[in-house]
Amino acid sequence: MTAAVVLNHVSRRYRGVNALDDVSVSFADGSITGLLGRNGAGKSTLMRIITGQEFASTGTVRVHGRNPVEHDDVLRTMSFVKESQVYPDIKVKRVIEAASWFYPNWDHELADQLIADFDVPMARRIKKVSRGQHSAVGIVIGLASRAEVTLFDEPYLGLDAVARQIFYDRLLADYAEHPRTILLSTHLIDEVANLLEHVVVIKAGRIVVDAPSEELRGRAMTVSGSARAVEEFTRHREVFTRQGIGSLASATVGGPIDDLAQARAREMNLQIEPVSLQEFVVRTAGGPAGADLTERISA
Numbered sequence: 011m012t013a014a015v016v017l018n019h020v021s022r023r024y025r026g027v028n029a030l031d032d033v034s035v036s037f038a039d040g041s042i043t044g045l046l047g048r049n050g051a052g053k054s055t056l057m058r059i060i061t062g063q064e065f066a067s068t069g070t071v072r073v074h075g076r077n078p079v080e081h082d083d084v085l086r087t088m089s090f091v092k093e094s095q096v097y098p099d100i101k102v103k104r105v106i107e108a109a110s111w112f113y114p115n116w117d118h119e120l121a122d123q124l125i126a127d128f129d130v131p132m133a134r135r136i137k138k139v140s141r142g143q144h145s146a147v148g149i150v151i152g153l154a155s156r157a158e159v160t161l162f163d164e165p166y167l168g169l170d171a172v173a174r175q176i177f178y179d180r181l182l183a184d185y186a187e188h189p190r191t192i193l194l195s196t197h198l199i200d201e202v203a204n205l206l207e208h209v210v211v212i213k214a215g216r217i218v219v220d221a222p223s224e225e226l227r228g229r230a231m232t233v234s235g236s237a238r239a240v241e242e243f244t245r246h247r248e249v250f251t252r253q254g255i256g257s258l259a260s261a262t263v264g265g266p267i268d269d270l271a272q273a274r275a276r277e278m279n280l281q282i283e284p285v286s287l288q289e290f291v292v293r294t295a296g297g298p299a300g301a302d303l304t305e306r307i308s309a
């Protein structure tokens with residue numbers, strides 16, 4: 011698979027802050043990647059650098075082989091939807107119309123469908139719409155632009171659960187018909203877990219996980235049951251966390267767990283489940299509790 015976006019040894023320093031620290035990563039053509047990490051990890055900075063809104067202090071960025079800040083036509087192949095987007099004080103209808111002029115692959119039919127789906131108030135001034143409606147306008151533009159590289163940075167602040175599900179459904183349906191490179195940064199990890207083909211986790215400006223989602227599913231498992239059985243089963247395994255209440259216990263251990271061990275676990279009445287993507291990210295991008303797991307995966 012060819013790479014649509016390639017970053018090589020990119021660092022971004024603000025006064026006293028290393029927002030990105032020697033980041034080398036690529037995003038494949040025709041893939042949906044989750045860009046995950048804690049507040050302040052560097053996700054937005056990475057997206058701003060890819061879309062030419064920010065310069066890297068050092069390192070190189072290429073989008074389809076070219077430097078986005080030097081090529082206006084490369085910028086038109088990218089759509090960047092961010093929660094903090096500021097629009098001029100005009101009607102929503104005009105905001106969407108302006109976007110349709112900018113993006114060469116704009117799909118009017120899809121835009122109309124999304125406007126109806128999200129019940130976007132087209133005649134209202136953009137500065138007067140609700141928080142969720144503001145997010146919906148960004149989503150309409152992000153999807154209808156059908157840009158070769160589409161970046162969603164926490165795109166749905168204020169959107170209710172129904173509207174978020176509509177976003178996921180429309181994104182998947184349109185992506186299936188028109189594959190492109192999609193980067194999605196969000197804190198609602200379990201909601202998007204099934205959408206993601208690839209996961210990149212950033213921690214304090216560094217990439218600590220860069221792997222296909224499928225591969226992550228087996229990397230850590232939770233074993234639970236009687237405290238004594240959990241203790242015995244995990245004795246010779248790598249254990250990341252342990253919890254216990256009375257005679258019950260659970261432990262997160264490194265995977266995968268082979269068939270023989272699975273059979274043994276069943277005999278001991280233990281339950282084995284893969285950790286959810288959200289738990290996985292909490293442990294890899296989190297604080298001291300996740301330190302061991304982080305080291306293992308980034309090694």
Ligand SMILES: Nc1ncnc2c1ncn2[C@@H]1O[C@H](COP(=O)(O)OP(=O)(O)OP(=O)(O)O)[C@@H](O)[C@H]1O
Pocket residue numbers: 024025027028029047048049050051052053054055056
């Ligand atoms: N213009 C700026 N000036 C100074 N520091 C900045 C600037 N922009 C970002 N930073 C700092 O760089 C770091 C990374 O910020 P960034 O916005 O990329 O994080 P993020 O992962 O997107 O966080 P969140 O999930 O909260 O949106 C933070 O410590 C932030 O305070």
